[in-house]
Amino acid sequence: MDKLYRLGAIFIASIVMAIAFNMFLLPHEILSGGVTGIAMIFGLLTPINSGIWLILLNLPILVIGWMKLGKTFIGNSIFSVAVTSIAMLYIPIVQVTEDALLSSVFGGVISGAAVGIIIRFYGSTGGFDVIGLLLTMKRDIPLGFMVFTLNSGVVFISGFIFNWELAMYTMASIYITGIVVDRIHTRHIKLSLMVVTAKGDEVKKKLLTNLYRGITVTDGEGAYTGAKVKVLHSVITRYELAFVRPLIREIDPNAFVSITETMEVVGNFRRDENYKKNPM
Structure with missing residues (x-):
């Protein structure tokens, strides 16, 4: 049931992302960032649909992700990319509003929410999401900011190919997308946990079995009860x-x-191992 729930959430979010592309971003030639943005550029410049380009460009990145992030993560990512690509083939490119700024804002919000949900359920939209996740495993940097930084190159590409006004709309869109992703994907936020319990050994064993984190145990005494x-x-x-x-x-x-909430963690937080064992 958990697997079906996860795939269902990824499926719906992937379709929502395709809607954001075809109804808000592509009609104004406002691009998404990263590999998806490059696929959009190729889709606008060639007779081949952007969805087909999305699959072709993601293949080498997904292979790297398979080796570093595990087969479950990449399986979910391939599923997400496939659903988005197919949905983009069948959802008509319709201009919801003539205002390019409104389209960039709403497209960024909708696609950011979709990306955040997909990542939250242990998947990705491929491309720079995979690269961003690999980098955030090594550094406690918000994923949305990391992806925004990586995606900035697409803005310059779109500026040279189309015009700089559209490039600025693209920058606004991917910036908003990054903000929304960080509101949903909060893995970079660390929390200090303190548990006071009379069943210390049992709680410690349970947490060590399921949490994959280090735990420090100290003796204590209840000031009122003396327990x-x-x-x-x-x-x-x-x-x-x-x-x-x-x-x-x-x-x-x-x-x-x-x-x-903890501002910073110095030392071995076991990010790499824990990401594969506990995607959530």
Whole structure:
């Protein structure tokens, strides 16, 4: 059921992204960023549909992602790219509004939300999303900002091929897309987790089995009751918070849990291993 739910979310988001392309961006020749933007350029300059170019350009990047991010992630990414490409073939290119600025804003918001959901459910739209994820595994940089930086080259390409006014609309669109992606994809946000529990060994074992994070355990004592407790400290991502809560509640419903946002993590956070084992 989890797999079907994940694929269903990716399927819907991929269609929504195709709608954003064909109804907001392409009618005004406003491009998406990265490989998708290059596919749009080729689609506008050649008789071959942008969806076909999207598949061809993504193949080498997906092969690299397969080796670095795992087959499940790339399988979901291929599914997303295929759905988007097919949807772009059948969804008509219709100009929803004549205002290019409105189209760039709404196209950026819609495509950003779609990309964020796809990545949230352990997939990608291929292209620079895969490259951005590989880079964010090494550095705690927001994915949207990373992808925006990588996509900026497409803006200059579109400026030379078309005109600089459209290039600026493209820049606005991919900037908005990056902001929306970072509102949905919050993996770069780290949280400090503190758990005070009378069942320290059980909670520690459960978290170590499912969380793939380091945990520091100290002895504590309740000031009012005098009861002996264990205090568990760890740093997790915002994604992991969703399943950490029920894990703790399952072992000790009366545990005291404190969660605060962490500005920076120095040391081994085990980003690489954890991304494959726990995509969420």
